[in-house]
Amino acid sequence: MFFLPAIHRHPEFRNGMRATASVAPGIAAWGLMTGVAMVKSGMSVVEAVAMTLFVYAGSAQLAAIPLIVAGAPFWVIWATGFCVNLRFVVFSLHLREYLMHLPRWRRLVNGFLTADLSYALFTNRFPEPADDAPGRHAQESYLAGNYFLTWMAWNGASLLGIALANLIPSEWGLGFAGVLCLVGVLCSLANTRLRILAALIAGGAAVAAYALPLKMNIVAAIAIAVIACFWLEGRRPAPPREKMA
Known part of the structure; x- marks a missing residue:
């Protein structure tokens, strides 16, 4: 049986990171803005950090923040986030053929970490799913390198925004x-x-x-x-x- 290198050691992992490097500053700026917005809207630091790490969806976070501050019912907040993120259903259906061979937990991890730009760059790089194990492994490695840098840029900047939000004058x-x-x-x-x-x-x-x-x-x-x-x-x-x- 042939040997498949670990995901992060595969050359396609680095290719995925390089492809994302050009858009990482924009992702980081969005994350910084979201971190500031969460704290400035009245959320506690703990709530903002938890939302950053567990929700990991900028548009849904920004849509939910004013509803949370206004004390909207839970189902309204949930429905808003669901509608905003409906595009990921389409992404998942398209990526199903690429990832269906993986164990369920790996499919869930890939699905959670794949963002809009990760999906766009991945499908542009691989228009069709591979039909052999080395090819499928290379595609997953590229996707992982892609969303790894996206995740780091977003969460790092968002946490920085949360930390710096209280230093920004309230009148701003x-x-x-x-x-x-x-x-x-x-x-x-x-x-x-x-x-x-x-x-x-x-x-x-x-x-x-x-x-x-x-x-x-x-x-x-x-x-x-x-x-x-x-x-x-x-x-x-x-x-x-x-x-x-």
Whole structure:
């Protein structure tokens, strides 16, 4: 019988981590924002830490926080989290063919730790499930490396946000968490030179037009960045065409 290396020693584990490294800063920013939001909404540190470790679902956490603070019935909180996370049912159905050969406890672990980006990167890397044991082992190793870095980025940043939340002035409120949320989006999307330039143009325009009423500086910044990027995109040299044989 052939020998299969441990999941974390397989080369695909490192490949999975490398694939996630580019989006890890955005994931961490979302986690930091969620940690701050939980404490600033009135949850105790113990409650916030428990929610971070046991729920591990940013969108569901953010949806449930105001309901918990408002004293909503348990079934309302549960139903909200269920609806927000329905997409994972679709993910699980798709991953079933990849993981069904594993023992139940390993399927549960993989299911709990697989997040949105983990699923997207994994299925892009492996469009079809492997049909032999080494191939299936390689696919699980890639998925594990992928969600390992995601889990570390999310929970590490979320716990840091919980620890630092009480140091943030109360008058900043959840607005500060919202800023962190937007930073997370920015870090996730600013992955090309043109997108980074668009962010810089929009930021500069928003500051320059700050005096406009009704926060119209935001609208102006978006318009200026879009026009500038369309102009720059049109000035790019066309890729060389392959010569016909």
